[in-house]
Amino acid sequence: MSELVLTDEERARAGERLVALLDRYERDLPGAQVLPEPDRDRLAALLADSVPDKGIGVDGLFDRLEDTILPNSATVAHSRFLAYVLGPPNGVAAYAEAVAATINQNCNFWQLSPAASVVERSVLEWLASVVGFPATAKGILTGGGSLATLQAMATALDDRVPGFRETGLQRSAPPLVVYTSVEAHRSVDKAAAILGIGLDHVRHIATDEHHRMDVTALTAAIDADRAAGLRPWCVVATCGTVATGSVDPLDAIADVCVEQDLWLHVDGAYGGLFLLCEEMREPMGGAARGDSISLDPHKLLFAPLEAGCLLVRDGAKLRAAYAFDSSYLTVAEDPLLTDYMDYGPQLSRNFKALKVWSALQAFGVDAFRSATRRTLELARRLGRGIEAIDGLTLLAPVTLTAVCFVVDGASQDEQTELLETLAAENTALLGPVLIDGRHGVRACVTNHRTTARDVDLILARLREIAIDRGSLSSGGGEFQDVDGA
Template sequence: MSELVLTDEERATAGTRLVALLDRYERDLPDAQVLPAPDREQLTRLLADSLPDNGIGVDGLFDRLEDTILPSSTTVAHSRFLAYVLGPPNGVAAYAEAVAATINQNCNFWQLSPAASVVERAVLEWLASVVGFPASAKGILTGGGSLATVQAMATALADRVPGFRETGLQRPAPPLVVYTSVEAHRSVDKAAAILGIGLDHVRHIATDERNRLDVGALTAAIDADRRAGRQPWCVVATCGTVATGSVDPLDALADLCAEQELWLHVDGAYGGLFLLCEEMRELMGGAARADSISLDPHKLLFAPLEAGCLLVRDGAKLRAAYAFDSSYLTVAEDPLLTDYMDYGPQLSRNFKALKVWSALQVFGVDSFRAATRRTLELAQHFARGIEAVDGLTLLAPVTLTAVCFAVDGASRTEQTRLLERLAAENTALLGPVLLGGRHGLRACVTNHRTTTGDIDLILARLQEVVASRS
């Protein structure tokens, strides 16, 4: 027998210890420290350990997990973890991940992962239907929204720049220009740098009073670049900016891109899946007109990291950007099964779709609609509470679940110290924000465990802080 296989007794021990760990973690969450201070002595000892010639066994491993890893891990599942657009995993996630690791499917060409191929296709078709994309849409699950944006822009280059796949940037042609807002995620800049477009050819367009990309300013920038001999080719709109949750005017941008023959990509990593809520369709319905959209199931579908998604309205364009012939990987085409190596840059890929599919099977989409709707309602409750406290000021309209506010008269240093104090006393983990030159605090309610009681506790503590300043 292989030395890398557990014995019957070791498997039983591992199962017992794992179930106990998961159960205890869940039960201890209400009293856990949301941002525990790292045990530097223990972590330093991890670095001091040499590569072990002999193992410590199953019990030894779980002892180290419980004594060293868990105590120095941020409690993302805590109901007052509100600093980032990052929710806790859903309840079935750990079990689905264990199954995916056990069967270890390589989701590249279908022969290595036939069931996984169909599960991923099912998840992608469900997500495309949420966005409103046609049956011709195709997609792929990615490591997150940033990678989805890189892959979308690469697809746009292959489609909108003739001969780009063959010659790349090694051609005598006008410089390519991409447009996005000043509030866009940094992944747009990173994608431009990775793809060789260059940061000098990313136009960060001004926003309106609601922090949305200004279509008039965008039109003027496109016209100026054309007159200067440059080649506009892509606009990246945002459906939920990280700082304020603002949603760019997607319909107007779709009209402009159609008129100008530009690719429209929508970064929906934060906000796109709020389309699960029917009341958000008026605000976000223009997403269905985009050429491509990125989504993050590891946000509002509460899948464990990593689970991003790229969807392309015309699926043939996605395949045209990524498919290559390889005789050693060729298998017969099958209308049921998909070779995902032809829809993205990776060959070896893990079974990300299983955790998304499993959660939808266990809880049903109505549960996710209810959870996302509750986060929207809690954010509005938080905003009303801020407005009701003299000495606190909202810094931006609350469009989705980001609530940005400031303590009146407090310096940047004072507000930073307040963030540290709130975390240290375990009131909440909030984050900093800078809007219109003003420093403040930001809560982002993307946590299905958060309750009205949690929000009220934070508001009460903020009120105490403000009162103590007077």
């Protein structure tokens, strides 16, 4: 018997401890500290102890998990964890992850993972239908939106730059230029740097009063670059900016890309899956016109990290960018099964699709439609509440679930102190934001556990803070939700 296999007794004990840990974690969430203060002595001891020559066994491991790891981890599942576009995992996720780890499929070529290949295909085809992509679309699950954008831009290079696979950028040709907005995610810059495009050839286009890419400015920048002898090549539009949740005018940008023969990638890592809500399909409808789109199931599908996604409208272009022949990996092609090594840079890939598929199976799509719609309603409730408090000012319209505001007259240091106070007293974990040169506070309601009671608790505390600053008379009334969301 291998020393790396648990005995029957150890396996039973591990199962008992794991179930107890998961159950206790769930039950303790309402009273948990959203951002616990790190126990530096325990963490230092963890580092000092390093890796033992003799194992501590199942109970020793779970003791260490419970006394050191869990207490020193951010409580992402807390209902007032609202600082980032990061939701808590759904209820079935831990069990799906355990199964994925148990069968340990390598999702590269189908012979090693036939069921996984079909599950991933099922998830990708459903996601493509949500976006509105045609049946020709293909995709791959990635580590997140940043990798999806990188892989999309690599696909665009292969498709739009003749001979790119053979010569790369080592050639005599006009420099390529990529266009995105000043509000775009930093992953666009990072991808340009990694791919050899260079930051000098990334144009950050100005935005309008709603923080959306200015299409007139985009067209002017493209024309100027062509006149200067450069080669416009790709536009990255944003379907939900991280700071404010703004959605670029996707249809108008798509028109420009068609006219100018540019690849259009839509960064939908934050906002793309709001397409599950019928009310968002019109403002985001242009997403279906992208050559590619990135989505993040570890956001609005509440899958545990990591679970990103890249979809390419013409799936043959994705395969053309990543498929390479190798005799030691050759298997017969099958119309049902997919070799995902031919659709992305990785060979060794874990079974990311199982946790996404399992949640869709267990809860159904309607549950996710309801959860995403509720986050939109709660963000609007928070926005209305901010507007109702004298001494607080919204910094941007509440387009999706980002709610950005400023405490009137407060300095950057005072805004930071507010964030620290709210976290320390366990009111909520909110984050900083910089909009149009103004430092403020940002809440992002991307949490299926958040309730109206949580929002009202935050608003009540903000009202108290406004009163303490002298911005509001002590006779002010309580926040009233005018729409009853």
